[in-house]
Amino acid sequence: MPAFIHPAAHVAAGAQIGAGCRIGPGCVVSAESVLDEGVELVAHVVLDGRVHLGAGVKVFPFATIGLPPQDLKYKGQPTSVVIGARTQIREHATIHRGSTGGDGVTRIGADGLVMCVAHVGHDCRIGDGVILVNNVMLAGHVEIGDFAVVQGGAAIQQFVRIGRMAMVAGMSGVERNVLPYGRAKGYRAKLAGLNTIAMRRRLGLSKEQVVTVARAVHDLYRGGRPDEAIAAVAAAHPGNALVEEMLAFARNRGRHGLIPFGRVTEEDEGGEAS
Incomplete structure (x- = not known):
């Protein structure tokens, strides 16, 4: 035509x-x-x-x-x-x-x-x-990986990286990098878990596979110094492609490093802390 x-x-x-x-x-x-x-x-x-x-x-x-x-x-x-x-x-x-x-x-x-x-x-x-x-x-x-979702009113700081299939909740302020498959939330965004629905629907992962990735993320954040934690998680999950993808992302910390992991408080949501 x-x-x-x-x-x-x-x-x-x-x-x-x-x-x-x-x-x-x-x-x-x-x-x-x-x-x-x-x-x-x-x-x-x-x-x-x-x-x-x-x-x-x-x-x-x-x-x-x-x-x-x-x-x-x-x-x-x-x-x-x-x-x-x-x-x-x-x-x-x-x-x-x-x-x-x-x-x-x-x-x-x-x-x-x-x-x-x-x-x-x-x-x-x-x-x-x-x-x-x-x-x-x-x-x-800003860099955003494939099939990620950034919900309404969210603001992403310059040079921040959002990993593949991550989700950023509405009205969040993201000042640091979000892991692939991560779920970021809060006025000053924290990692609030994984985008498990997308992992299961788009990748066809079982519940057990999702739990394995979640454990790897927990160990990455709780494992002390970043390089030591990355090495420990890599040794614990050899050959797991999803874990390897997240670790490669974590190694490339860039200007900002990873967003903190933790419970999102009322203050993080933009309200007053109790």
Whole structure:
């Protein structure tokens, strides 16, 4: 099918528009944009600078993709946004291009969902199948693994890493890294357990397999110094791919280290401590 471009849209000369694309009224598409086959811009969408949308991506009204990063060091260098196939970007979401402080690219994987008014800051790396619920705020350089879920109103500090299939509860403030399969919760987020439902449904794990991973996480946090705890857990669970994945994540502590493990108190939830 040929592309359809509404007469009230502005598509700059040089933009690459794939077969079957639909560009609705009020949309603005930059000359450096690349839209693969079947992309739909519903209405009043802005693509600025170097934006590459994969096949079947759908962007809803008033979303903006590729505007300059909110970084005072940025001086107009040629950076970009890349979004994978079939991902949906809902109303008023903002996704900023990369900066010179990273590799210059903000990336969102395939089959994801960025809900209304969510913000993806510069140089973020978002995996496949990730869901960012309404009003999620990602600072620059955040990394989120495949099939993770960040619930409404959560705020993720810059350079924080969220592991594969982790879940961040709504309204949480995440200042440190969250293990793969972890469940983070609280005004100052703590690790409140594992995302066991996803582990069983998506990976098909048995109850016993989930318990084994939970024990490994407990030993990792209670095992003393980080390097010693990692070595002890690795020795106790040889050949367990899920445990090895979490330990590899824990070894790469980056700027922030792991979020603390513990019971979420009323104060952690943003209320007054009793």
